[in-house]
Amino acid sequence: MESKTFEDLIETNKMYQLVTERLEVVDPDAQNLYARFNMEAELMELILDFYNQEDDHIASQKLHKFSPEQVLAYLQASHKLYLSKKLPEIEQTMVHIFNKYGQTHALLTTLTVFFNDYKNRLIEHIRSEEKDFFPFIKKLIAAEKGELTTEQTMDLMKSSSLEDYTDNHGPIEDDLKNVSVIIQDYSKNQETPLPYRVFLNQVEIFEMELRKHAIIEDHVLVPMARELEKILRERLNPAV
Numbered sequence: 001m002e003s004k005t006f007e008d009l010i011e012t013n014k015m016y017q018l019v020t021e022r023l024e025v026v027d028p029d030a031q032n033l034y035a036r037f038n039m040e041a042e043l044m045e046l047i048l049d050f051y052n053q054e055d056d057h058i059a060s061q062k063l064h065k066f067s068p069e070q071v072l073a074y075l076q077a078s079h080k081l082y083l084s085k086k087l088p089e090i091e092q093t094m095v096h097i098f099n100k101y102g103q104t105h106a107l108l109t110t111l112t113v114f115f116n117d118y119k120n121r122l123i124e125h126i127r128s129e130e131k132d133f134f135p136f137i138k139k140l141i142a143a144e145k146g147e148l149t150t151e152q153t154m155d156l157m158k159s160s161s162l163e164d165y166t167d168n169h170g171p172i173e174d175d176l177k178n179v180s181v182i183i184q185d186y187s188k189n190q191e192t193p194l195p196y197r198v199f200l201n202q203v204e205i206f207e208m209e210l211r212k213h214a215i216i217e218d219h220v221l222v223p224m225a226r227e228l229e230k231i232l233r234e235r236l237n238p239a240v
Contacts (some may be wrong), residue, residue, distance in 0.1 A: 009047055018209065019048045022081040036199065041205055043070055051212060060219045068224040075221065076134060078213050079126045086209070087119055090202050097195045110182060112198075118175055122210075129217075133165045134204075140228040162225055176207040 043066050050060060063071060094115060098108055136159060141155045180203055190199075 007076065013113060015048060015051050019051055020206070022077040022178045023208050026063075031184060037086060037223070043074070047216075049072065051208075056215050057219070063216065063220045064223070068137060068221065068228065071216065071221050072134060072137055073218060073222065075213065076130070078209075082206075082209075083126065085122065086206055087122070088198070090115070090206065091119070093195065093202060097193075097199060100195060101193065111179065114182070115179060118179075121175075129165075134164075136165075137163060137225050137228075140166075140225055140232070143232055144228050150236070154236060157229065157232055157236065162222070162229065163194070164223070176210065179203045180207065183209075 045061070046062050046066075050056070050063065094112060097105075098112065102108055136156075139148070139156050142148055143156055148156065179198060183198070
């Protein structure tokens with residue numbers, strides 16, 4: 001029983017670090033962790049609960065009580081974390097594996113080519129969201145607050161950014177599962193060296209991160225954006 005409690009504590013600490021480490025990439029000099037995010041501690045607690053829950057739908061619904069600004073801040077901080085920390089860490093592990101096993105493990109070529117291709121597609125995916133989708137959401141928020149003129153709001157509502165996002169937002173996190181499958185299939189035939197197991201652990205955690213991230217985008221932020229659009233349309237075309 002004590003062992004299980006200790007393991008649960010370790011797992012909870014790991015999840016807590018997964019959620020809060022993105023705060024460090026926002027403003028490492030800020031005194032208050034949550035002030036870095038401009039969000040309440042309750043939001044972080046709910047996201048932590050979301051990471052720990054298997055029922056993603058029920059857990060994600062609880063996040064609707066927060067503002068679009070807060071959800072967007074979390075997602076943007078996650079993007080920054082992925083580009084500045086997560087991907088470089090996984091690449092560093094791959095370099096270590098290649099330097100040590102490059103001449104003896106044919107699997108490395110497959111993993112290197114696959115992961116490099118995946119990394120490039122993920123970076124393109126993130127940059128596309130940062131360039132088009134997230135700025136569109138920010139403009140919706142500004143319009144709802146009355147910070148845009150009527151003409152600016154009308155032009156914004158003619159934009160197809162939200163529809164473009166939902167039409168082209170594929171489950172890019174699913175592709176990362178292929179790396180896990182490759183290593184696991186390889187492991188059936190021979191003992192997996194420790195660096196491979198480290199790499200596998202990094203990939204599996206990152207795949208989970210991206211899956212949770214996509215759920216927050218698709219089932220929390222997008223519905224919030226649709227609600228903002230509805231409010232703005234009603235404001236522009238009030239019922240007679």
